[in-house]
Amino acid sequence: MSRAHRYDVVVVGAGGAGLMAARYAAQQPGVSVAVISKLYPTRSHTGAAQGGVGAALGNVSEDHAEWHAFDTIKGGDYLTDQDAAEMFAHDVIDAVYELEHMGLPFSRLPNGKIAQRKFGGHTRDFGKSAVERACYAADRTGHMILQTLYQQSIKDNVTFFNEFHVLDLVMVGGECRGVVAYELATGELHTFQAKATIIAAGGNGRIFKVTSNAHTLTGDLMSIAYRRGIPIEDPEFYQIHPTGLYKLGVLLTEGARGEGAILRNADGERFMERYAPTIKDLAPRDLVSRAMYLEIREGRGCGPNKDYLHLDLTHIDAHIIEERLPDITEFSRIYLAVDPVKELVPIQPTAHYAMGGIPTNIDTEVISDGANTVVPGLYAAGEVACVSIHGANRLGTNSLGDLIVFGRRAGMFAARYAAEASFGNVPRDVLDYSRSLIDKVKSGPGREKVAKLRQELQETMQDNASVFRTEESLSRQVAILKELKGRYGQVGLEDQGERFNTELIEALELGFLLDNAEQLVHAALNRQESRGAHSREDFPERDDQNWLKHTLIYQDGDGVRIGYKPVNIGKYEPKPRVY
Amino acid sequence: MQVTIKIKRFNPEQDKRPYWAEYRLMVAPTDRVLDLLHQVKWEFDGTLALRRSCAHGICGSDAMLINGVNRLACKVLVKDLGEVISVEPIRGLPVLKDLIVDMEPFFDAYKAVLPYLINNDPIPPGERLQSPEERAVFDETTKCILCAACTTSCPVFWTNGRYLGPAAIVNAHRFIFDSRDQGAAERLEILNQSNGLWRCRTAYNCTEACPRDIPVTRAIEEVKRELLWRRA
Numbered sequence: 001m002s003r004a005h006r007y008d009v010v011v012v013g014a015g016g017a018g019l020m021a022a023r024y025a026a027q028q029p030g031v032s033v034a035v036i037s038k039l040y041p042t043r044s045h046t047g048a049a050q051g052g053v054g055a056a057l058g059n060v061s062e063d064h065a066e067w068h069a070f071d072t073i074k075g076g077d078y079l080t081d082q083d084a085a086e087m088f089a090h091d092v093i094d095a096v097y098e099l100e101h102m103g104l105p106f107s108r109l110p111n112g113k114i115a116q117r118k119f120g121g122h123t124r125d126f127g128k129s130a131v132e133r134a135c136y137a138a139d140r141t142g143h144m145i146l147q148t149l150y151q152q153s154i155k156d157n158v159t160f161f162n163e164f165h166v167l168d169l170v171m172v173g174g175e176c177r178g179v180v181a182y183e184l185a186t187g188e189l190h191t192f193q194a195k196a197t198i199i200a201a202g203g204n205g206r207i208f209k210v211t212s213n214a215h216t217l218t219g220d221l222m223s224i225a226y227r228r229g230i231p232i233e234d235p236e237f238y239q240i241h242p243t244g245l246y247k248l249g250v251l252l253t254e255g256a257r258g259e260g261a262i263l264r265n266a267d268g269e270r271f272m273e274r275y276a277p278t279i280k281d282l283a284p285r286d287l288v289s290r291a292m293y294l295e296i297r298e299g300r301g302c303g304p305n306k307d308y309l310h311l312d313l314t315h316i317d318a319h320i321i322e323e324r325l326p327d328i329t330e331f332s333r334i335y336l337a338v339d340p341v342k343e344l345v346p347i348q349p350t351a352h353y354a355m356g357g358i359p360t361n362i363d364t365e366v367i368s369d370g371a372n373t374v375v376p377g378l379y380a381a382g383e384v385a386c387v388s389i390h391g392a393n394r395l396g397t398n399s400l401g402d403l404i405v406f407g408r409r410a411g412m413f414a415a416r417y418a419a420e421a422s423f424g425n426v427p428r429d430v431l432d433y434s435r436s437l438i439d440k441v442k443s444g445p446g447r448e449k450v451a452k453l454r455q456e457l458q459e460t461m462q463d464n465a466s467v468f469r470t471e472e473s474l475s476r477q478v479a480i481l482k483e484l485k486g487r488y489g490q491v492g493l494e495d496q497g498e499r500f501n502t503e504l505i506e507a508l509e510l511g512f513l514l515d516n517a518e519q520l521v522h523a524a525l526n527r528q529e530s531r532g533a534h535s536r537e538d539f540p541e542r543d544d545q546n547w548l549k550h551t552l553i554y555q556d557g558d559g560v561r562i563g564y565k566p567v568n569i570g571k572y573e574p575k576p577r578v579y
Numbered sequence: 580m581q582v583t584i585k586i587k588r589f590n591p592e593q594d595k596r597p598y599w600a601e602y603r604l605m606v607a608p609t610d611r612v613l614d615l616l617h618q619v620k621w622e623f624d625g626t627l628a629l630r631r632s633c634a635h636g637i638c639g640s641d642a643m644l645i646n647g648v649n650r651l652a653c654k655v656l657v658k659d660l661g662e663v664i665s666v667e668p669i670r671g672l673p674v675l676k677d678l679i680v681d682m683e684p685f686f687d688a689y690k691a692v693l694p695y696l697i698n699n700d701p702i703p704p705g706e707r708l709q710s711p712e713e714r715a716v717f718d719e720t721t722k723c724i725l726c727a728a729c730t731t732s733c734p735v736f737w738t739n740g741r742y743l744g745p746a747a748i749v750n751a752h753r754f755i756f757d758s759r760d761q762g763a764a765e766r767l768e769i770l771n772q773s774n775g776l777w778r779c780r781t782a783y784n785c786t787e788a789c790p791r792d793i794p795v796t797r798a799i800e801e802v803k804r805e806l807l808w809r810r811a
Contacts, residue, residue, distance in 0.1 A: 040682065042725050043630075043638040057705075100706040103696025103759065105714060105721050112708030137721075143637065144721065151695035185675070214632040250635045331635065334654060336609065451621035494625035497592045500676040503625040 003190045007034040007159075008418040009411075010179060010194035012166050012221060015044035016142075016403030017382025017410070018200035019149035022158050024411025025198070031415045034159040036166060036181055036192065038216060041150050045202055045214045046403065049142025050253055050327060052134030053404070054122055054397035055096040056089065059113045060132035065089040067124060068133060072398060073572050075121045076355075076391020077532035077542065079234070079550065082570030084362045084387045088405050095404040096135050104148040106137050120254050121284070121395040134397045139253070139327045145400060164190065165505060166220065167434040169197065169378070170426055171228045174368070176378035177424040180434045184505065187498030189431050189438075195421040196377050196414035199225070199358060199366075200407060203383040204516040206509075208351035208466060209458035212244055212251040218509035219516035221384055225358050226515055230368055230375065231552040231563065233386040234356030235516070236523035236534045239394055240467050242288040244350025246308040248335055252328040252347060254396060256311065257281045259324060263292065264310045264344065265300040284577075286393055286533045289349040293467040302346065310344035349467055355394055355533065356523075357386040359552065359565065364410040370552060370565040377421070379414045381406035388550065391567075392532025441507040446492025450507045453491065457484055457510075457517060465521050470537045474525040481521060485514050515555075522560045523551045544574050582606050582657060584615050587667040588677050590626065597674065599665075600624075608658035612645055612666065616652060616678075629678040636790055639726030642669050643678055649728040649788035669731035671740060685727045688743045692751040692769055697762030713758040720753040720798050722791040729785035729795050735778050742778040743770065745785035745795045752798045755805060767806045776802055 009025040011018045014037035025033045037044070056063040068089035073080045100106055100114060107115040116132040124131040137144040153160075161181070168180040170191070178194040201221040205213025226232055242263075243252040257263075263281050265271045275291040276283035283291075292309055301307050313321055318341045321329055325340075332338045332345050358380040359367050364387075366378040382403050389402060464477040488511065495503040529543035530536050550565040582604055589597040602619050613631055620627040630640040634653045641652040644667040646660050657664070672680040698707075723746060730736050730744035751770060755763040770776045776799060785795040 039632060039638075039640070040686075043632050043640045045633065045638070047724070048633050048635075048637045097704075097706055101702050103698075103754075103757070105717070105753075105757065106706070108709050108711045108714050110711060112710050114706050138718070140722070143724070147721075147723075154690050155695040214638065215634060216632045248635065335611075335635075335656070337658075449621070497590065497626070499592055500628045500679055502628045503620070 003188055004193070005034065005190060006193045006423065007032045008194065009033045009196045009198065009414050010192050011035045011198045011200060012179060013037060013044070013200035013202060013382070013384070014039070014041035014160065015200065015202055015382065016046040016145050016149060016400065017407035018198070019153055020404050020407030021198045021200055021381055021411035021414070023149065023152055023156060024408050025415040026156050026158060028415035028419055031418050034161060034192065036161045036164045036179065038163065038165045038220070040162050041153070041160065042146060044146060045217060047143045047146040048212070048214070049400055050139050050251070051119060051255070052117065052136035052141045052397045053092070053096060053145070053400035054119065054133045054395070055092040055135055055401060056133060057093060057096065057114060057116060057135065059109060060116045061124070063124065063131055063133055065093060067126060067131070068122070070126050070572060071122050072389060072395060073391070074127070074577060075393055075395040076388070077393055077577050078391065078544070078548065078574035079237070079388065079531060079567055080391030081388050081568040082572060083568045084389045086570065087362055088389045088401065091405045092401040095401070095408060099145065099148060099404065102148050102152050104137060104144050106135060118258070119396045120282070122397070142400060145404070165508070166201070166224065167437060167508065169224055169228050170430055172424060172427060175376040175424060177426055180431060182434065182438070184500055187501060189434055191426060191430055193423055193426050194377070195418040195423055196379060198410045198414050199378070199380040199384055200382045200410070201384045203354045204513070205351045207458065207461050207513050207517045207520065209462040210244060210247070210249040210348060211351040212241060212249050213351065218512050220509065220512045222357060222519070223512035223515035226519065226555050229554070230366060231359060231554045232356060232519045233359035233565065234388060234523070234551050235354070235519040235553060236527055236551060237355040237392045237532055238351065238466070238520060239285065239353040239355060239533045240289040240349045241352035242285055242292060242349055243311055243347045245331055245335060246346035246348050249350040250331050250335065251350065251352070252311065252331070252345070253325070254285070256313065256325055256328055259320060260316050262312045263288070264312050265295045266302045266306065267300060271295050271300070284393070286535065289467045290535055292349050297468070308346045308348045311347045312344050313340040314342060314344070351466060353394055353399065354383055355386070355388070355390040355392065357384045360385050360387055362387060363413045364406055365413065370563050377417070379410045381410040392534060437508060437511070438504065441491060441504060442493050442496060444492035445490055447490040448487045450491050450510050453484055453487055454510050454513065457513060461517055465524060467535065468537065469524055469535060471525070474521055477521045478525065481514065481518055488514060518560065519553050523553050523562070526562050527551060548574060580606060580608060580662070582615070582662050582664055584619065585663070585665045586616070586619065586627065586677070589674055591676060606657050608656065610657045611653050612650070612655050612657070612660070612664065613641055613653040615657070615664065616666065628676040637724065639724035642726040642728040642731070643667065644669055649732040651726060651728070651790045654790050669727060671731045671737045672727070682727065684740060685730060685744070685746065688730070688747040689725065689750055691743060692747050693762055693766055694750045694754065696754065696757070696760055697765070698759055699761060707759050709758055717753050717756040719793050720749045722793050723749050723753070724791060726790060728788040728790060732784040732788040734782055734784065735780055739774065739778065741774045743775055745799060748776050748779070748799050748802055749793060749795055752802050755802060763805070764809070767809060770802065771806055776806070
């Protein structure tokens with residue numbers, strides 16, 4: 001295969017956002033499109049999403065995009081950019097109908113319309129009561145979205161480069177001219193020259209030890225963009241979901257607590273009564289995760305290591321569990337040999353979603369500073385991007401919506417740009433950086449092991465920078481990261497081969513993880529308030545006076561530089577976030 | 580507990596043919612085979628090559644032949660297997676390295692059945708209507724994660740790699756029985772060819788192998804009957 005490619009639009013990532021972007025880019029006449037993915041497309045993590053996609057169709061009860069926008073803004077603890085949220089809530093309605101037209105097999109109401117159900121944080125009439133906004137396909141909405149979009153890409157004959165790992169962006173004079181990617185099958189480096197590049201490469205949950213994220217979610221493009229001078233926005237806002245299966249991190253849907261499940265500590269106590277006397281176990285995700293963490297810290301954890309808690313479904317009717325919660329029942333039975341019908345399920349908070357990422361405007365153009373200066377030729381959509389519609393905390397069912405709305409916009413805007421633009425020259429030394437990354441690891445001294453460093457990274461991030469953050473824990477983590485980065489320079493590889501060198505990939509991914517961790521920890525240390533998912537024990541209140549702004553963190557030599565970007569405030573003045 | 584894991588290794592850059600390698604590991608009974616493979620890779624031999632991603636049975640990356648049966652490595656536990664565990668790449672597809680096989684022929688068969696909605700009517704402003712009963716008819720076959728466990732457990736596929744295979748037929752079923760689809764006749768024609776669904780000999784290996792509990796053989800039967808009835 002040739003190693004130099006030219007496409008008008010190149011999409012990095014083949015999950016929901018990437019496939020949607022490719023579809024829309026391909027609709028522009030005369031524009032050539034290629035998708036580069038480190039995985040076969042249907043392996044993307046979009047497939048693991050369960051809950052549903054939130055859209056104000058109003059099929060079950062009255063609903064309006066206006067209400068959805070408000071819920072999203074309040075859910076984000078007012079860090080959400082309100083113009084983006086309003087546009088999103090409006091556009092996601094058509095996007096859902098479009099998915100159905102493409103063939104997505106939504107669950108249906110008796111009248112034949114798309115079925116919708118309630119979900120955390122989604123309300124009618126600006127917070128009056130829960131509303132049925134989540135459109136779902138059984139308990140596998142993400143799987144169906146991914147499959148349907150992939151099927152459409154087959155119909156549209158989209159070009160894929162599968163198991164190609166993007167290692168670098170081609171940046172010339174502040175403009176993006178394509179990417180450099182490593183082909184896993186052959187070990188060769190490829191240059192993809194593009195007029196427009198769309199990044200849709202997903203999140204970075206693997207910076208933490210216990211996560212719902214796949215092994216492959218190592219924040220590759222968040223690191224690569226960072227290394228090429230692009231800031232990362234709001235990395236300190238990382239959602240820790242309360243109920244993951246103990247040790248595995250596999251998500252147990254919030255729907256379980258919706259059906260009446262209760263959290264208990266080692267004393268069998270329903271401890272949420274102490275932290276949220278009114279709504280108890282259905283408090284917002286960040287609140288519950290913090291309560292769980294404190295229970296474990298204070299010694300009331302379960303098991304020989306006292307490091308988990310219990311989810312109690314035993315009082316719920318067996319047939320309700322089997323019918324409405326079949327997925328968590330299967331996970332619990334298979335992985336923990338625990339039958340939720342009769343036994344308590346071991347659970348712990350699990351790292352789940354990055355609200356922050358590569359900053360974009362609402363047209364998905366990547367921006368490089370607080371003044372919204374556009375980086376020509378570069379776009380981003382999905383979890384990797386930060387528009388920001390999720391602000392400081394994401395509502396359930398808004399991520400799938402994010403993928404389809406902003407994936408679509410990215411495809412459209414990138415293709416429109418490419419139709420007018422010309423190819424920029426790619427410098428002679430375009431492969432040098434990627435080659436040096438590979439050589440450094442391949443010929444490294446091997447005094448440190450990648451797996452061990454990664455484990456240390458994940459464990460310390462879990463302890464010092466996840467749910468429970470203080471000046472002390474974060475400063476400690478800054479020092480730890482510095483030390484880990486130094487030791488990373490000492491890794492080596494057993495596998496010196498060219499073909500399917502997965503050991504090399506893991507080593508490069510560790511480098512990306514270290515960058516992602518650095519972004520999060522420095523930003524968390526810098527932000528002296530608590531807001532949404534970012535919780536500082538030493539600054540427990542939200543401080544709109546000083547901190548109603550987005551963080552932008554830049555790589556600066558061996559360190560970092562922090563800037564800010566204003567939040568777009570529209571109709572809704574920030575108010576205390578009470579449910 | 581201690582287990583012995585035997586892995587079929589093959590490095591195309593060094594080996595003439597595959598060979599078995601054995602490793603002794605200390606594991607917990609609740610460990611997944613994937614955890615064992617990672618332990619081997621991270622502690623004993625970094626060259627071990629395998630595909631994996633979600634680690635909880637959703638993405639379909641890690642289908643392997645484990646103790647003689649096709650499984651997802653992340654969904655089978657040590658306690659279900661015992662103290663000796665053998666792991667090989669799935670059969671019938673060319674082995675590229677260790678546990679990684681060439682999935683292109685598998686995806687080619689999938690693409691051959693036109694696995695996307697075909698509907699030429701004008702697009703309505705809202706959703707096309709579909710009753711819960713109509714939706715239920717093809718529910719099982721929407722679950723397919725394209726892991727290839729079924730197709731690569733099929734004895735017909737092992738001997739005739741051009742047989743479209745259970746997964747392709749399952750995905751054709753998903754559309755043929757979707758009330759919104761209008762491409763059934765086209766797909767049935769494709770399946771009616773020499774390497775199409777008549778190659779199925781109802782061996783049932785596919786149904787046993789499917790990690791999503793899709794009744795694969797039954798789905799193939801339903802497609803066979805649909806083809807026959809349309810002809811009649």
